[in-house]
Amino acid sequence: MAKRLVPLLDRVLVKRLEAPKSIGGILLPESAGTKLNEGTVVSVGPGRRDKDGSLIPMGVSTGDKVLLPQYGGSEIKLGDDDYFIFRDEDLLGILKD
Amino acid sequence: MAKRLVPLLDRVLVKRLEAPKSIGGILLPESAGTKLNEGTVVSVGPGRRDKDGSLIPMGVSTGDKVLLPQYGGSEIKLGDDDYFIFRDEDLLGILKD
Amino acid sequence: MAKRLVPLLDRVLVKRLEAPKSIGGILLPESAGTKLNEGTVVSVGPGRRDKDGSLIPMGVSTGDKVLLPQYGGSEIKLGDDDYFIFRDEDLLGILKD
Amino acid sequence: MAKRLVPLLDRVLVKRLEAPKSIGGILLPESAGTKLNEGTVVSVGPGRRDKDGSLIPMGVSTGDKVLLPQYGGSEIKLGDDDYFIFRDEDLLGILKD
């Protein structure tokens, strides 16, 4: 089974954060494992072309922490891992500490 | 948890005004805490590109008081704070005293 | 509360005319206070950009008497006054005596 | 009340022809006063801009007899007179004797 995905056009491969299952040993049944609207960029495509054929630079790069839209994105499996693919223009913003 | 959000493309991060809960000590039950159509710009994205790839300047900047459309905008949480993300072109106008 | 609104992009702030409540002292119950399809331009935005990024000149300016479309426009409140916001391209024409 | 309307963009102000109420004194009850698909151009706007910002010349001018589409057009009142506003591109053709 393939290990790596090189996204096409302006697609972004994102590993989504999950709500911690427990904090300080205390189990958090309710929100445990729910998907947060945050994720880390795993890999980015080359970008889409504008109407004159030149590449539009991507807004995010590998390693960025990003805020995800509530809807959209395609869920995919690479080996046993779950990932999401978003279009660059659908990502809301880059999270900075 | 991340503290700051750098919006992508032509998105604008807005802190929405809430109707005052009380005026001169008098509680305003009814409209208390309702969201007004006004807010303050917290941060702006770099802007969207026009069809030839050049950046379209944003219409608002950090600190502006803006009039919000009745609909639209995505509600997000950054830490414990609530914000809204609007597209630059959806904001109605800049409020001046 | 803010006094002035600077519309964004190609938006136009309009004060709508109301049908006179009485003429020569005679009350006009029926159409009294109804909104006419006419208004006065209070302020205009800088204009929208065309596909190449240059500003498209606005068709109306502050003080013009304009004919309003039957539908569309967003109703807003600035302090205690009611206004409407239209897009420049939705206004039908400029009324001249 | 304003007498004249200067249409905006590519709008055309048209005075619509009405079927004659009587011919040679004979009343034509049925089609009397019905709106024909013909009209006379009263005034034209400056035109719309193409994507590069240059004005697209209008296809009709004041005084032209035009064939109107079956649907579309906004009915307006200027003083006591009824007119229609069409977009230049919706007019079907110019009628010549």
Add this chain to the structure above:
Amino acid sequence: MAKRLVPLLDRVLVKRLEAPKSIGGILLPESAGTKLNEGTVVSVGPGRRDKDGSLIPMGVSTGDKVLLPQYGGSEIKLGDDDYFIFRDEDLLGILKD
């Protein structure tokens, strides 16, 4: 009543062929008078402008025999004659013997 119509933009005035009512004297009740998908071009407009404002040449000219699409086209009356108006781009092809 006007005799001639100069179509606007990329419109084409077409006189539609009708199925012959009889062949060699034999009446053809069933398809008699039905509209065929063929017609003759009576007059053409100047053409539509492309995005840069230059005229797009028309595909047909006066006198061409054309194959008409099954749907579309506006039926109009000029004096006592029936015609159809099609857009140049909706005509399927030019019929040659």
Add this chain to the structure above:
Amino acid sequence: MAKRLVPLLDRVLVKRLEAPKSIGGILLPESAGTKLNEGTVVSVGPGRRDKDGSLIPMGVSTGDKVLLPQYGGSEIKLGDDDYFIFRDEDLLGILKD
């Protein structure tokens, strides 16, 4: 009745293949005469213009064997023969032995 059709714009006149009614003398009732998704190009139009007015070259030419989309295409009759008209961009591919 006209013999030849010169398609307009980017249209393609196609003669559709039919499933053989019998193979080696054995009648094939079921699929006999059904339309296959294959056909031969009879004639092509000059092509469509791109936004700057230059002709976009056609992808197929007369005599090509083409794979047809499952849906779309207009069925027409030229004399007693049945043909289909497709847009160049709707044809899936060219079949080569």
Add this chain to the structure above:
Amino acid sequence: MAKRLVPLLDRVLVKRLEAPKSIGGILLPESAGTKLNEGTVVSVGPGRRDKDGSLIPMGVSTGDKVLLPQYGGSEIKLGDDDYFIFRDEDLLGILKD
């Protein structure tokens, strides 16, 4: 029957992977033969033209292992073999070991 298909425009001919019917001799009834979201590129078209008429380079080439979208693609038969046709821009990414 034709052996080879040259896709038109930006279409991509893909041979879809099927889930193995058995692993190590053990039959996998349930997912046996189901279509995976992976496939191999068999042939690619020349590409689509951008608005100025220049060809937009394809993102994939013959032999690439690609990740397919969950929906879309047209199923076709070439001789006895099943293939799928996708548009270049609908493929999600290229799978690398």
